[in-house]
Amino acid sequence: MTEPVARDRSALITATAFVVALSLRPALTAVGPVLPRIGLDLHLGEAAQGLLGTLPLLAFAVASPLVHLASRRFGMERAVFVSLLVLAASSALRPYTGQAGLWIGTAVVGAAIAVGNVLVPVIIKRDYAGHVSRATGVYTAFITGGAAIASILAVPIADAVDWRLSLAVWGGLAVLVAVIWLPRTLAPEPMPPATTDDGVPPVSVWRQPMAWLVTGFMGLQSTSFYLFVNWLPTIEIATGGVSERSTGVHLFIFQVFGLIGGLSIPLLLKHPTNQRAGLMTASVPILLALLGLLVAPHLAIVWAIVGGLGQGAGLVAALSLISLRGRGHHETTQLSGMAQAVGYTLAAAGPVVAGYLTQVTGGWSTTLSVFATLAAVQVVLGFAAGRDTRST
Structure with a gap:
């Protein structure tokens, strides 16, 4: 094999990190x-339906701090591969195993996705060390794209067959991604050094002030994101x-401009x-968007954009900050787990x-404030x- 061909093949295998991102949201956004x-089929009330939608996030929070243990034991590539197989099995089985299977399967889906959430940004930092922010932008674009595709196709698949298939089909995507990822698990993975990149012995991220700043930033941007996703139409x-139909369009516009923002911000990072x-x-x-919804709600489409x-x-x-502030692969993995857990x-x-x-106050003013x-x-x-x- 000539050197240019080998280089192209290596670049192609490296880019499979972005393909993994495609599988990290469909099992959630299809629900x-x-x-x-x-709810109608399984006799779930609105409260139970709301908990079902929140359950993967709780699984993220519980599983994320533990991912670095699997990474150290099996290596990052193999841990991601196993998580894809677990994601495939739990996605395919949960719609067909009754109410108990739905709850358990959804929790397992969340835990499996948490592995990719934590490790893939670390792998991107390692593989694209000179272009972390740009690569992270592409990674989040793939996440957004996978989420949007699942959201768009969920109802048509359910109309054509039933809701069970509209959830289970994304297990097939996880299998396909696992096959594409498999070559990365066959090569020996280099063992990261015991020290950080600057040669300093590692200190638990839970004791580092900068780690808490990164974690707080990650947590607050996640909080506002899920506020918009869940409540913007209401x-x-x-x-x-605003009419119900228009709110759906506005939420779609919100996601489209999210993609634009994600691809543009690396220029400033x-x-x-x-x-x-x-x-x-x-x-x-x-x-500005939250203040705008508070003081000028008639300009809703502007605030969605x-x-x-x-x-x-x-x-x-947030993801770039995790990669840039983590000193070494082990510390970055722990920081990613900490930031995503919180x-x-x-x-x-x-x-x-x-x-x-909103229920207590009878309106949205207090909530938006x-x-x-x-x-x-x-x-x-x-x-x-x-x-x-450099000043720290």
Whole structure:
């Protein structure tokens, strides 16, 4: 094999990290559009349906801090491969094993996805060390694309067959991705050094101030994202008089501009030591969108666009920050697990708290004020976490 061919083949195998991203959301986003059918068929009330939608996030929170143990034991590539097989089996079986199987399967789906959530950004940092932010932007674009495809196809598949197949079919995607990923598991994986990249003995990320800044940023951007995804249509109907059909269009626009924001923000994150410009640019639009919904709800489509840009950029910024602030593969894996554990705990609580506040106060003003305050805290955390690391 000639050197150019070998190089092309290596680049192709390296790019399979992006393919894995395609499989990290369909098993989740396919549920929402058919949730009423699931509830009707299995006699689940609205509260149970809401918990079913939140369960994967809780599984993320529980499993994420433990992923580094599997990574150390089996290696990152093999851990991802096994998680894809588990994801495939749990996705395919959960619709056909009754109510108990649905709950257990959904929790297992969340735990399997958590492995990819934690490890794939670390693998990207290793494989694209000189272009971490740009590669992370592509990675999140693949995540968004996979999520959108599943959301669009869920109802047509359910109409053509039933809701069970509309969930199970994504197990086939996970199998396909596992086959594509398999070559990466066959080569020996280099053992990372016991020290960090700067030669300093590792210290638990739970004891590092910078790790808590990164974790706080990740958690707050996740919280606002799931507030938008779960409640934006309801907020628009209640405060802006927007029609139900239009809210669906606005939510789609929110996701499209999230993709644009995610692909654009790496330009502001490419500085090797200082990412303040990128983190501020990603955070401020989220604050503006929440304030806009509060004071000018009739401009809902504007706030959907602004919020989408901020949320897409915020996810890329958070994942890039994890890679850029982690000193070495082991520490980055632990930081990723910590940030996602706390982040998805907040994300799971956010929509519930929003609903409770709205129910107690009888309107959305208090809720939007509280979440706008949290978005302001995200701006502050981003400013602190994005500082020039050469001064630390």
